[in-house]
Amino acid sequence: MRSPIATARRRLALALRDRVAGPDADRRAHSIWLAPGERRFAPDDPICRVQGHAGMYAGGIRALLLQSLHPLAMAGVGEHSGYRDDPWGRLQRTSEFLAMTTFGPAEAAERMLDKINRIHETVSGADRQGRPYSASDPHLLRWVHVAEIDSFLVAHQRYARRPLTPPEADRYVDQASYVATRLGIPDPPRTVDELGTALAAYRPELETTPGALDVVRFLLLEPPLPWAARPGFWMLAAGAVELLPGYARDLLGLHLPAPLRGLEGMTLRAVAGPLGTVGTRAVGWALGDPSEPRNAPGSSQLSVRTPLT
Template sequence: MVDLSSRLPAVVTDRLAALRSQVGSAVFSRVAGDEGRGRRNRILGADGPRWFAEDAAIKRVHGDASMFVGGLRALLLQSLHPLAMAGVAGHSGFRGDPWGRLQRTSYFLAATTFGPATEAERVIARITRAHASVRGVAPDGRPYSASDPHLLRWVHVAEIDSFLAAHDRYGSRPLDDAGRDAYVADTAFVARKLGVPDPPETVAELAAQIEAYRPELAGTPEARDAARFLLWEPPLPLTARVPYGVLAAASVGLLPRWARLPLRLPWLPVTEATVVRAGGNLITAGIRWVTSAPRDPSPPPMPPVHP
């Protein structure tokens, strides 16, 4: 890539650097919250063994800006399970406190992927305790529990399928077939810690498990309401609506066709292969640029997935 900064006047490069730092700090603050700096130190600055090696596939995927696209896709896909959606609607506070949910989930992903094993175990224990209190009755009369192993596995497979799809399309260094299988196996290690039974270990197993869940999925009013909120009513200032709209379009563009009709989302293959894909490349490149500024060497912040 040509270094354009060497061809620009110093005043222009200085302003670009200031803008990059300012936007990067805003993204970090929004995603990581007020405790972001301290949490980052607990992840990157702490000594001790990690769950994953430096060259692990999970670190490549979870450290890439494509996670922003994958996270939004994961939320849409997860909402199609009526019991999982009932738990989100009743307990997650995604409408009242969407940024708090984002910050908690980003820390879970960062701690388990990049942090020391002791911190990863602590975060897993906290989530397990939180899940124990998430229970109730869905609008269709069926009881649900966030600790239900079957629901835990649905949340997991929808999540990693989305992260992998986004990384395949928009990642800076997409994985080969062996690397994609390695990513699924890495995430299975974390899933077992959360109590997920028989998580997939390969891409083929992942596809088979998602297919097995399809008869249980449906576009409930709660799921469609969540999709409207996530895609068209996000709690963002007007200045952020356009880039977020591009991000949302890229996320919808990665959903399989069978997942769109229940959520009343469009299927526009030509537009998605051209305009949406170009926009997705642009928005992820922009996020990657601002979050990789020299002043902030932490991995990019992660989007929400868990209820």
Template sequence: MERAGLRERLGAALFARVAGPEGPAVRERVHGTPGPRRFGPERPIRRVHGDAAMFVGGLAALLVQSLHPAAMAAVAAHSGYRSDPWGRLQRTSTFLAVTTFGTEPDARAAVDRVRAVHARISGTTATGLRYRAADPHLLAWVHAAETDSFLRAHQAYGAAPLDAAGCDAYVADTAEVAADLGVERPPRSRAELAAVLRSYRPELARTAEAREAARFLLLHPPLPWAVRPAYGALAAAAAGLPAAEHRALLGLPADPLSAAAVRPLGLAVVRAIRWAMPVPSGRS
């Protein structure tokens, strides 16, 4: 009974952090509302987005996305990632849950809300480069970095990694949501995804804003000291996840041995999260 109680308390604390005060109501709406879904229970996107490995993938995605100066400038100026990091996380997790598991009308409404926010965001980077959050080219980078990070995390730390066909199908699934958000011709296979990421290489840089974001995410998270060791393991796993060229640009160790060395930490923390937050039957 004591072990079950600990599991419940840990799971509730994690869910509250990730989903926020409206989390229970959102979960019930997403999973309990009858109606057609875009993605059936057999689709890879549901397996990936429903697994605890997403904790590693989400953090890695933020690191990689920060390498595009325009994307990072938009995040620094408009997202509130420092002043309200948990709110940003909760909004992102809600969007992923709704568009992956929710009904078609709910998913469309979530996409429309994001597009409306993007339409209002524009600005200038420190070097004078103009940006718009709704720019299809910028959206394509954010999508590719996110999809690659989620897939890498699932293959490294997921409970049931995908086979080659499943990986391609996952990329194709995410392309449907990306197209709705305004990405033009999003990649639909791992080969296409890799080609898109390569095409952005000349545009990437480790700006001062990117360095600040990495320090905040990896070294100075807004967390009580009691949970810092567990978060440290999660951060180490996320730092070892991106492609070697992206790790090098981030100023992180880029050799294979460094990435392999943090894998046991990642496995341990993901297994602990999975134990504390088991997927309810019929909702994976």
């Protein structure tokens, strides 16, 4: 018989799994964690440590907020992704993609990458100012990649009990570049310094647009969650906002009123940062539930992987 604590842990794990993996969670988990086959990355590789850590939740929110500031990337998301009509479906597809390309059998990961490339070829349009965009545009793909990897790394370094060392952080960026290359991004960043340079290069292109502000409202004010689940989500969101660059918070309107602006940094560190830590540790506690497929004995045996070079 489960103890009350074990029962609470299992319930939280199932709630997270239902949102992130969806109704087909068992099949997806088996295809990623339990299916036989060589993996591209070993379990102690930096990419597995970062992208298997609970910090991905706050990191993912930060990435979405940051990515929304590029008007052409946001136009494509707004018109084609269905993030408002089917937000959980989009999250589930993104989660499956990240998990499969990081932890899944290499052959299955390659098939998924091919599928994503085919989808990207069908997505194009123009923003409100008539500027054309295409989901297969290497420049836009590079923006999405650098904003995402920077967010995942920043969140991991903040919330992990054992952050990556500088050489490990460089290795993470390098390992993440494989998927970027397969998605059509020429010469993606391979070190933390290159990642920072790549991110800064997009700064002149970032704008406050109605689409970006809609993402803020949707994610931070009107998340598609029952009220009982919102406090936990808002803890993660507070952490995500604290981790954003200052210019991104300014463009998104995520700052204190002008008379209190001088206290903003201290307030974020004193309030938002600890909330993010509590939320992330609660997620990590749930993800450690022994009933989860990723923690099953069979999965741990398969995780003794043969890294591909």
